[in-house]
Amino acid sequence: MRVKKKPQVKTDFKRANPNRPREISSKSRKIETKVAVQVPKVFRSDPRFDNLCGEFRERSFYRNYDFVNKMKEDEVKKLKEELREETQPRRIEKIKYLIQRMENQIRAVKKRKLEEEKQEEEKRITIEALKEGKSPYFATKWARKERDLKEKFETLKEEGRLNQYMAKKRKHNAQRDRRHMPSDHY
Secondary structure, three states: OOOOOOOOOOOOOOOOOOOOOOOOOOOOOOOOOOOOOOOOOOOOOOOOOOHHHOOOOHHHHHHHOHHHHHHHHHHHHHHHHHHHHOOOHHHHHHHHHHHHHHHHHHHHHHHHHHHHHHHHHHHHHHHHHHHHOOOOOOOOHHHHHHHHHHHHHHHHHHHOOHHHHHHHHHHHHHHHHHHHOOOOOO
């Protein structure tokens, strides 16, 4: 015995208005929604705040990456050569900015190194005093600042820039005093 197939009824979806879209029959089979594959979430961590990365040791960091400063000095020389050959004003301006920025960075590194050397010298002196049986001398912030100022004045005197520095300082102080003076007008 043969099973008769149900005859397929061709449904013509009519529109109530010719401008409207066709209406789908509610009897049509619903398509199953696909389940998205779960991708594991990428965990990003900032090493500055992660305990697993250890503590930041400034001295060892600068010691390990000291070669970067040497590379910067070489790059400044190359940029200066490039500046001599350049003719475009915009490019010249960019190169000048880069040179100034790198020289400032190099100057800051040298200043930091000098500061480190001073601290090491102070430590050495206190250790020697302890070995001799004397009481150690710990310099206050004011004493350090005073010592730094004396050194700065000596270096400026040697370079012959002391008068220029003092004039600039006077001008700055006068401007500051003028700012703090009471004014007549409201």
